[in-house]
Amino acid sequence: MYPKKIQLKYAICLALLVALFSSCAQKDKSTNEAAPEASIQEMTNYLTSLGFDKQKIVFEADRVIVESDIIMTLPELQQRTITWNKEKAGGPQTEQRRNTYIISNTYNNNVRIFIESSVPTAWRTAIQGAVNNWNAVNGTRLGMSIITSASGVYTRVFMGNAPGQSWIARAYLPTSNGRPGVSVEINAYFNTLSASQKLFAITHEFGHTIGFHHTNQTSGTHIPGTPTVDANSVMNSFVLNWAGFTSGDVLATQILYPQ
Ligand SMILES: [Zn+2]
Structure with missing residues (x-):
């Protein structure tokens, strides 16, 4: 069952947010030069390679928010971007390779x-x-x-x-x-x-x-x-x-x- 009201509200908010988010992203770009290993541009490239819409990527001081409700810490994103860059440069790749998204057996049963x-x-x-x-x-x-x-x-x-x-x-x-x-x-x-x-x-x-x-x-x-x-x-x-x-x-x- 689809609560139309919420969806509509979401759509309106989203339009507003895209505007908000882009100004946010602009603002944070200048404050984020402290990231030495992977630049904002490289991290953005990595996120778009995962299919995230560039317009919905919001960098904050210590994290990034994508698609409104999915969050990664900046160190985590940097780590992933560095790995991704290495792989692009010709590192090992296999067809069934999974991205680093799921919980290991150490934690996933509880x-x-x-x-x-x-x-x-x-x-x-x-x-x-x-x-x-x-x-x-x-x-x-x-x-x-x-x-x-x-x-x-x-x-x-x-x-x-x-x-x-x-x-x-x-x-x-x-x-x-x-x-x-x-x-x-x-x-x-x-x-x-x-x-x-x-x-x-x-x-x-x-x-x-x-x-x-x-x-x-x-x-x-x-x-x-x-x-x-x-x-x-x-x-x-x-x-x-x-x-x-x-x-x-x-x-x-x-x-x-x-x-
Ligand atoms: Zn979600």
């Missing part, structure tokens, strides 16, 4: 999630529901749990407040050392979403922390065997009411994290 105390009950319910959703996918070694102390946390969930911005929540991708995305930030501006939409949104964000890109956009590598169009996938970039994973979502998870 992704430890910690929820900051500032997160309201309704979102906590959604977070627990999202953990249950991912844990219920059959035929995969992927597992998640919510821990009650911040020590040993892999993925931290916390509140942000960005009134008028289109992102409901945003998340880091896994890092090149195989760790899950370090955090999910929830935009308090969307506290009024229904429980069902909150559940969809958080399940989606955890999808990013375990290595999924957006199914309705062209960044990242298509996972062979999964549908190329999957309108109800949890990894679409707009929020739906939660109605379960699609068979494509399940298959993709089983392929990335086989038992």
Whole structure:
């Protein structure tokens, strides 16, 4: 079920954001000369090579945000860009080579999630529901749990407040050392979403922390065997009411994290 209102709101916000984002990117360019190994231009080239839309790449002081809700730290992005440059220069490449997007076996059977105390009950319910959703996918070694102390946390969930911005929540991708995305930030501006939409949104964000890109956009590598169009996938970039994973979502998870 498609909440038209949200989609429309998203479309309007997006137009605004493209304008905002480009001015942001301009501003940050000048402050980012501290990055010695890979220039902003090289990192931008790398991101566009992954299929990310150049117009939706936002550099901040210590991180980059792509497609509104997917985040990488600058050191991580630099590392990836350097590796990518080396490979372009003729390093080893094989057909089935995976990018550095997924969680290693050290962490993927128990992704430890910690929820900051500032997160309201309704979102906590959604977070627990999202953990249950991912844990219920059959035929995969992927597992998640919510821990009650911040020590040993892999993925931290916390509140942000960005009134008028289109992102409901945003998340880091896994890092090149195989760790899950370090955090999910929830935009308090969307506290009024229904429980069902909150559940969809958080399940989606955890999808990013375990290595999924957006199914309705062209960044990242298509996972062979999964549908190329999957309108109800949890990894679409707009929020739906939660109605379960699609068979494509399940298959993709089983392929990335086989038992
Ligand atoms: Zn997303």
